[in-house]
Amino acid sequence: MTTMTTLGWTAVCPLDRLEPERGVAALVDGVQVALFHTMDGLFAIDNRDPVTGAYVLSRGIVGSRGGVPTVASPLHKQVYDLRTGECLDLPGVAVARHDTRCHDGIVEVRLRREG
Numbered sequence: 737m738t739t740m741t742t743l744g745w746t747a748v749c750p751l752d753r754l755e756p757e758r759g760v761a762a763l764v765d766g767v768q769v770a771l772f773h774t775m776d777g778l779f780a781i782d783n784r785d786p787v788t789g790a791y792v793l794s795r796g797i798v799g800s801r802g803g804v805p806t807v808a809s810p811l812h813k814q815v816y817d818l819r820t821g822e823c824l825d826l827p828g829v830a831v832a833r834h835d836t837r838c839h840d841g842i843v844e845v846r847l848r849r850e851g
Contacts, residue, residue: 745837745844754843759794759807764845769834770794771843772818776805778836779818780845785809786823786831793831 748762754773761783762769768783770793783791788811796807796816805818815824821833835846 745839745846748843748845751838751841751843757798759796759798761791761794762845764834765847767847769845769847770796770807771836771845772798772805772807773843774798774805774818776800776818778838778843779805780834780836781807781816781818781821782832782834784831785811785814786829787812787814787826 746764748764748771754760756773759770759772762771768791769780770783772779781793783793785792787809790811792810793807795810799806801815801824806815807818808815814826816831817824821831823829832848834848837844
């Protein structure tokens with residue numbers, strides 16, 4: 737059985753420091769996170785590309801597929817759903833998704849870890 741552990745909220749940066757439709761990497765409680773501010777909202781996923789193992793997803797191409805907010809890996813172009821972390825091109829492949837919120841103009845991330 738898999739359980740999900742959520743840690744506390746960590747302040748990352750002011751919302752106005754995030755460029756719309758672009759990613760940025762942040763270190764949250766020792767984990768590299770790719771943070772995105774899109775027209776659909778704020779999203780955070782692990783920065784590590786599960787296909788190559790490289791920490792590059794924050795540099796991916798932000799877009800959408802069928803109304804789903806996505807990021808495409810800059811290496812082999814696999815596309816990930818920013819809402820769930822699921823890879824839309826490779827069944828069974830996913831990247832960890834984390835909670836995000838904006839509190840008093842500050843973007844905060846709460847890591848979610850399977851255990």
